[in-house]
Amino acid sequence: MKYRRTVVSGGTYFFTVNLADRQSELLVDNVASLRASVTHVMQRHPFRIDAWVVLPDHLHAVWSLPHDDDDYALRWMLIKSGFSRSIVKGERISTSRKSKRERGIWQRRYWEHLIRDEDDLARHVDYVHINPVKHGHAEKATDWPWSSIHRYVRAGIVSSEWACDPESIAAGPDAIRDVGLRLRSAQPT
Numbered sequence: 001m002k003y004r005r006t007v008v009s010g011g012t013y014f015f016t017v018n019l020a021d022r023q024s025e026l027l028v029d030n031v032a033s034l035r036a037s038v039t040h041v042m043q044r045h046p047f048r049i050d051a052w053v054v055l056p057d058h059l060h061a062v063w064s065l066p067h068d069d070d071d072y073a074l075r076w077m078l079i080k081s082g083f084s085r086s087i088v089k090g091e092r093i094s095t096s097r098k099s100k101r102e103r104g105i106w107q108r109r110y111w112e113h114l115i116r117d118e119d120d121l122a123r124h125v126d127y128v129h130i131n132p133v134k135h136g137h138a139e140k141a142t143d144w145p146w147s148s149i150h151r152y153v154r155a156g157i158v159s160s161e162w163a164c165d166p167e168s169i170a171a172g173p174d175a176i177r178d179v180g181l182r183l184r185s186a187q188p189t
């Protein structure tokens, strides 16, 4: 799939961000809080959302940052902590986190990949959109409500029947790993 979006000078990035508890469904149960936190952060620290999917216990996103700004780490820290503050306390918190007064909602670390070119962008956007199918949450990509694929359908870029071609699903995660996902250490949230 070719998209008309371009890779911008500030950088376009793919991210995977996980909850600490991989059995949790906190993200889809509180998707409005997550959205509110993202919107709030975007007002002060703008970025473009090229793709986003929220799964029960993790999310994948593709962002483009403004020219001369590569501080996605700050944005993630603010988004994660904003979301955490909106969640009633009750998660299990490790002793080390407790001693630092951290919440235990998110994994501290997350995966980041700098998008190299248009093909790389298309591959990662497709990967985001097919993710609910890959994880067995949906039969087809458009069945999953918390996905930017609906924006792409409305814009006429993909059809409502869109499915990744099987080759790219097969290649997806491994191809992405090949091009170098980097594990980032995040601020405690």
Ligand code: NI
Residues within 6 Å of the ligand: 055, 058, 060, 131, 135
């Ligand atoms: Ni996933």
